Amino acid sequence: MPRIYLDNNATTPVLPEVVVAMQPWWTERFGNASAVHSHGRDAREAVDHAREQVAALIGARANEITFTGSGTEADNQAIFGTLAAGDHLMTSSIEHHAVLHAAHEAERRGAEVTIVDPDRDGVVQVDAIRAALRHNTKLISLMLANNETGVLQPVQELAALARERGILVHTDAVQCGGKLPIRVRDLGCDLLSLSAHKMHAPQGVGALWVRRGLQIRPLLFGGPHERQRRAGTENVPGIVGFGEAASLASAWLTTEGAELEHKRRQFESELLRRVAGATIHGVEVARLPNTTSVRFDGVDAEALVIAMDLRGVSISGGSACTSGAVEPSHVLRAMGLSDAEARSTVRISMSRLTTWDELEAALTALVETVERLRSIG
Numbered sequence: 001m002p003r004i005y006l007d008n009n010a011t012t013p014v015l016p017e018v019v020v021a022m023q024p025w026w027t028e029r030f031g032n033a034s035a036v037h038s039h040g041r042d043a044r045e046a047v048d049h050a051r052e053q054v055a056a057l058i059g060a061r062a063n064e065i066t067f068t069g070s071g072t073e074a075d076n077q078a079i080f081g082t083l084a085a086g087d088h089l090m091t092s093s094i095e096h097h098a099v100l101h102a103a104h105e106a107e108r109r110g111a112e113v114t115i116v117d118p119d120r121d122g123v124v125q126v127d128a129i130r131a132a133l134r135h136n137t138k139l140i141s142l143m144l145a146n147n148e149t150g151v152l153q154p155v156q157e158l159a160a161l162a163r164e165r166g167i168l169v170h171t172d173a174v175q176c177g178g179k180l181p182i183r184v185r186d187l188g189c190d191l192l193s194l195s196a197h198k199m200h201a202p203q204g205v206g207a208l209w210v211r212r213g214l215q216i217r218p219l220l221f222g223g224p225h226e227r228q229r230r231a232g233t234e235n236v237p238g239i240v241g242f243g244e245a246a247s248l249a250s251a252w253l254t255t256e257g258a259e260l261e262h263k264r265r266q267f268e269s270e271l272l273r274r275v276a277g278a279t280i281h282g283v284e285v286a287r288l289p290n291t292t293s294v295r296f297d298g299v300d301a302e303a304l305v306i307a308m309d310l311r312g313v314s315i316s317g318g319s320a321c322t323s324g325a326v327e328p329s330h331v332l333r334a335m336g337l338s339d340a341e342a343r344s345t346v347r348i349s350m351s352r353l354t355t356w357d358e359l360e361a362a363l364t365a366l367v368e369t370v371e372r373l374r375s376i377g
Contacts, residue, residue: 004313004358008198009147009175009291009349014241015200021244022202025237033234034223043236050243054207057246058173058192059183066208066229067239071174071195072098073219074208077230078170078191079103079141081216085110087138092124092153093117093334099141099172100330112136121285122151122335126158137167144173144187145180148331148347150291151282159188168214174198174206178249179288181257190214196238200351201245205238252352260352261289267350267359268292274367281335281345290354295337295345299373304346307373311365316347 005013025046031039033047048062055062068074075098083089083106091103093115100115107113114132118124124142140162145152159169170191176182178199184192191214196205210216210229222231268280277297296304301317308315317329328342337345350359 002312004362006348006350006354006358006362007314007316008351008354009150009347010316011197011203012200012351013353014202015245015248017248018201018241018244022237022241025240031236033236034225043234046236046240047234050239050246053243053247053250054194055209057177057182057250058194058209059185060209061212063227064209064212066210066226067234067242068206068208068230069204069232069235071172071193071198071206072096074193074195074206075099075141075170075172076102077208077216077219078193079106079139080219081229082139082168082170082191083111084138086112086136088112088114088134088136089139089141090114090116090129090132090137091141092143094122094124094146094148094331095141095143096147096172096174099143103141117334118151120336122146122149122282122331123285124153126154126161129158130161133165133167137165139168139170141170141172143175144171144182144192145175145288145291146331147175148329149282149293149335150175150288150349152286152288155189156187159190163188175288175291178245178253179260179290181253184209184211191216196242196245199245199249200353201241202238205235205242207242256352257289260350260354263354263356263359264289264292264350266356267348267363268294270363271366274363275370278370281332281337290350292348293332293345294348295341296370297344298377299344299370300377301343301346303373304369307369308362308365311369313362313365315362316349317345 031043033043051065052062055065079102103113116128142153155171162169169189171189172193174195177194190211192209194207197203218229220231279295281293305317328339332342
């Protein structure tokens, strides 16, 4: 039986159409996009086309997109490209470590940092941010959706508050890209991060949207690539794949986007019906259409992930970047869960390729595995 992959918040399989689009750029179309000859012009045209495709996915202008090597790099550039010593940064305790660790480093370099906790449902309240604002607050970084729970954050409301006070807003939208419609003008933010491999494109490519007119400092120094925002020869095959995946996602969101949430709701309903002592986190608030964070009382999450893997089903104990860590999830702890509750929680994340037959098989495996682990626990 083929393996069932339900860890799509960690990474997604590359779509066949994306592979086809990328293939020529590893072989006969190998030019450097900075070169002036025909090979280089051909590559430049491909990069610019991909830029237009990624911009269209989020309702932006193409010249506002800077390609990076990852979503992590995009997050770092948003933070270090805007902050100086003495500036105040606000973020939340449920951010990806790409933001949290960058915030700690910014503090080491002389910035002031405030980290705000979410409520029990995993939502960061705008009032909590408002109460912690300072006269020197320069940037607020709040993710659009949490990678572990899928809970959506009030970025639009926050941006309206920040705009009144001249404060910049960055949102890590890595988990939302290709899953939910995004329009940067409606959000009202100033900077937004994306990652290709979360939307069925290759790993090693990201993007930072920078609002027109906003000047930021580069992280890397060298050639004048990416309008002098990001030095380094562009990863043309990866960027082409990113653009193709963004274009496919735009079409999918228009025609079939609601189907994924329907599958998730049906899956969760069956899960709660079949497994006693199961709790889904963030169930009372808006979440990503593909993400289920579920706690099984009396079951060790690591043991469950391993046992499910042996049955051919890939799920996660939380964020892929921390799933090997000994400490419980910082996201769940920030939501008020105990260490024991956090260590009993797994993440199940679907993609638009996930079928109901796969979900049904995964449900059967979950029910039997949870029962077995409880019986020997």
